[in-house]
């Protein structure tokens with residue numbers, strides 16, 4: 519059965535070949551990202567997810583911070599390869615940084631002590647939901663993206679550069695831009711191994 523939401527989910531793929539042209543204005547992309555995060559669910563409607571949207575030179579500055587951090591931990595002989603990869607993310611039109619506000623998590627733990635152990639887990643799950651919402655919305659608008667995890671390497675430098683609250687914990691980075699290559703092949707495991715249906 520055709521379903522527009524499932525069609526959008528199918529459209530979302532990892533795109534590493536990013537370019538700088540966008541089919542929408544920056545304002546429209548910003549509104550898309552904000553709406554996608556805003557309308558994603560969170561435990562107790564705690565709205566713990568935060569996003570920093572970086573365009574152009576700001577996005578390049580973020581990937582420079584990542585490079586600076588990686589230079590300290592990657593052996594010199596492997597750095598050229600690492601740099602090439604980071605440059606492919608920087609080649610996009612922008613980057614979305616996904617954060618979770620740990621002050622929200624802490625206050626929930628204090629307020630609902632019975633669930634204290636669950637709130638950090640639910641915060642991670644909420645972040646994943648927000649990430650999927652944004653990624654799918656971008657794909658639906660014809661914008662390519664991938665999901666990266668260089669945290670915690672650039673966290674302190676990024677917090678200082680964009681004056682972010684100390685309670686914001688970086689969870690993922692999503693470079694986005696024009697789709698400059700077809701998507702790769704994707705295989706799927708058997709439904710029979712994955713799902714059990716009882717009626």
Ligand SMILES: Cc1cc2nc3c(=O)[nH]c(=O)nc-3n(C[C@H](O)[C@H](O)[C@H](O)COP(=O)(O)O)c2cc1C
Nearest residue numbers: 530531532533646664665666667668701702703704
């Ligand atoms: C929780 C999670 C973490 C991921 N981390 C990375 C990552 O660090 N780097 C990366 O290139 N892709 C990452 N991916 C993307 C997956 O590799 C990708 O979604 C998967 O191979 C399926 O391909 P598709 O996105 O084209 O459907 C991650 C995806 C998920 C859901």
